[in-house]
Amino acid sequence: MTSTEATTRTAYDSVATLYAELVDGWVAAAPLERxxxxxFAELVDGPVADVGCGPGHLTGHxxxxxVDVHGVDVSPEMVALARAAFPHLSFAVGSMTALDVADGSLGGILAHFSTIHTPPAELAAVLAEFHRALAPGGHLNLGFFGSETGSEPTPFDHRVTTAYHWPADTxxxxxxxxxxxxxxxxxxxxxxxxxxxxxxxxxxxxQLS
Ligand SMILES: C[S@@+](CC[C@H](N)C(=O)[O-])C[C@H]1O[C@@H](n2cnc3c(N)ncnc32)[C@H](O)[C@@H]1O
Incomplete structure (x- = not known):
């Protein structure tokens, strides 16, 4: 686990219940994201990992x-909440830098606002792990804070721990x-x-050519 992940885990463990309350009802209130x-759900073919699943609301959705979906999160408290809310689904404590799946075994990865705390210099390693885990033709959906100006990722004082907003082109x-x-x-x-x-x-x- 990277030091960023250790910091992120501690930070989300301490706010997990509050976070779960905040996102309760989010799907219903977000027609564009929905x-x-x-x-994404229609395009994927095969198992999907909801990476950084938090309390599991999008896994459940x-x-x-x-979708044949399971959740992974670095925060044990988040995983405990996800398991309690969706006992029929599978959730594991784990890191997006070392997914516990075979090469090319996933039809899709959802990383919805879970790479926001990854320092820009460390994001390529995460993307390499996503690429390894996905089958050819597999889809990755990255949720992120978008910048309206500038060309560089910029850190900001996210309420949980430092996060980055990114110009979409970058x-x-x-x-x-x-x-x-x-x-x-x-x-x-x-x-x-x-x-x-x-x-x-x-x-x-x-796809392989
Ligand atoms: C902002 S929350 C997003 C939760 C959920 N995906 C959503 O959209 O509401 C970020 C989540 O990503 C998890 N996370 C952050 N870095 C991670 C990593 N390196 N590996 C696994 N999970 C991570 C955090 O523990 C937290 O639950």
């Missing part, structure tokens, strides 16, 4: 859409340099209590 997630360039091909983006303007674009980047690991 539509983008529905497209993808399952309700018929993030997409990095992801594509690590073996993926872009499919689509969502960039919803910040709502009342939000500071940044609420973004998702959908990419695919190309």
């Amino acid at each position: 539509a983008f997630l529905a497209a 993808l399952h309700s859409l018929g 993030l997409a360039d990095l992801v594509c340099r690590n073996g993926f091909v872009e499919v689509a983006r969502l960039a919803r303007k910040p709502g009342e209590r939000e500071r940044f674009l609420q973004s998702q980047l959908l990419v695919v690991k190309p």
Whole structure:
């Protein structure tokens, strides 16, 4: 586990219950994100990992859409909450830098606002692990805070622990340099209590040629 992951784990362990309360009802209140997630659910073929699943609300949502999905999170408290809320689904404590799956075994990865705390210099290693785990043709959906100006990722004082907002082009360039091909983006303007674009980047690991 990296030192960033150790810090992130401690930080999320201490706010897990509060976080679960905050995101309760999020899916129902987010029609644009829900539509983008529905497209992801339709495109994936095979098992999906919800990486950085938190209290499991999106794992549960993808399952309700018929996806064969399991959750992974570095925070044991989050995993305990996810297991309690969705006892019929599988959740494990684990790191996005070392997923416990065979090479090429996943049809999809959802990393919804779970790479936001990864320092930019460490993100390529995470993307390499996602690429290893996905089958050719597998989709990766990255949820992130989008910047409206500038060209560099920028740290900010996220309430849990330092996070980064990214210009979508800069993030997409990095992801594509690590073996993926872009499919689509969502960039919803910040709502009342939000500071940044609420973004998702959908990419695919190309089929073998
Ligand atoms: C902002 S929350 C997002 C939770 C959920 N995906 C959502 O959209 O509400 C970030 C989650 O990612 C997890 N996380 C952060 N870094 C991680 C890592 N390196 N490996 C696994 N989980 C991680 C945190 O513990 C936390 O539960």
